[in-house]
Amino acid sequence: MTPVGKRLMEGAGAPWQRGRLICHCLLVDTETRLLLVDTGFGLRDIADPVARIGRPLKLLLNPRFAESEAAVRQVQALGYDPADVTDIVLTHHDHDHVGGVDDFPNARLHVHAIEAESIRAQLTLHDKVRYSGQPELMGRREGDRWSEYSIGGDQWFGFRAVRQLHGLPEEIAIIPLPGHSRGHVGVVIDTGGIGRPRWLVHAGDAFMHPDEMLTDPRCPLVFKVFQSLVQADATSRLYNAQQLRELATRDDVEVINSHNPYYWDRARATAQSVEVGAQ
Ligand SMILES: [Zn+2]
Numbered sequence: 001m002t003p004v005g006k007r008l009m010e011g012a013g014a015p016w017q018r019g020r021l022i023c024h025c026l027l028v029d030t031e032t033r034l035l036l037v038d039t040g041f042g043l044r045d046i047a048d049p050v051a052r053i054g055r056p057l058k059l060l061l062n063p064r065f066a067e068s069e070a071a072v073r074q075v076q077a078l079g080y081d082p083a084d085v086t087d088i089v090l091t092h093h094d095h096d097h098v099g100g101v102d103d104f105p106n107a108r109l110h111v112h113a114i115e116a117e118s119i120r121a122q123l124t125l126h127d128k129v130r131y132s133g134q135p136e137l138m139g140r141r142e143g144d145r146w147s148e149y150s151i152g153g154d155q156w157f158g159f160r161a162v163r164q165l166h167g168l169p170e171e172i173a174i175i176p177l178p179g180h181s182r183g184h185v186g187v188v189i190d191t192g193g194i195g196r197p198r199w200l201v202h203a204g205d206a207f208m209h210p211d212e213m214l215t216d217p218r219c220p221l222v223f224k225v226f227q228s229l230v231q232a233d234a235t236s237r238l239y240n241a242q243q244l245r246e247l248a249t250r251d252d253v254e255v256i257n258s259h260n261p262y263y264w265d266r267a268r269a270t271a272q273s274v275e276v277g278a279q
Pocket of ligand 1: 258
């Protein structure tokens with residue numbers, strides 16, 4: 001996504017230049033299951049962006065709707081068949097996270113019950129704007145393709161209510177990170193820790209800028225304003241950001257988010273250095 005305001009987002013460049021934001025998805029091959037964390041925008045969004053996300057959001061975010069960037073094409077480029085994606089874990093239901101769900105017709109969707117309930121009920125104007133079009137998605141996905149998770153579960157590094165996911169190995173779990181949306185979750189993956197921190201935590205939209213994870217946190221004003229405008233619950237969001245900050249100080253935990261390219265660029269650089277080292 002390339003909204004105007006590069007200087008405001010990145011601290012360099014001109015305010016009228018376009019910045020760079022991404023939709024950071026994960027593909028996890030567990031040998032028995034093929035799992036996606038979020039989908040980003042999908043082929044249907046690329047085919048008809050105005051119908052799918054509306055003209056105002058299209059103008060504001062200016063997503064680069066290139067088919068090669070859709071998760072389904074990237075999964076194929078990695079040598080996998082999208083029909084073999086068995087599971088999609090959704091951090092939350094904003095369109096930039098669920099737009100590509102239809103590109104994976106055989107995947108079971110895992111979502112927090114509170115998020116599902118917010119979509120069904122649409123009690124506030126905020127929810128109505130946010131989830132317009134989502135009941136259609138849910139309607140088609142309900143039944144045994146749709147797994148919902150209520151509050152409860154184990155403790156994990158100060159987070160209450162860590163939950164295992166139906167049919168998935170115990171190395172993958174979700175932690176509730178409400179705030180941005182009511183049923184927002186983070187996805188925790190135990191990577192085994194070979195050549196990297198053991199735990200990878202995809203925090204979705206629970207925070208926007210890497211500097212928010214510093215012990216002396218900072219956040220560019222534009223992200224502060226954005227987060228305040230879209231949040232469902234300020235107190236929970238700020239509490240969870242603090243919890244994530246404490247987590248991020250650990251050597252055995254790597255915390256990433258959805259939209260900041262910093263984490264993507266870092267992952268690419270690490271992957272390249274591993275490849276070079278292996279040669
Ligand atoms: Zn988002």
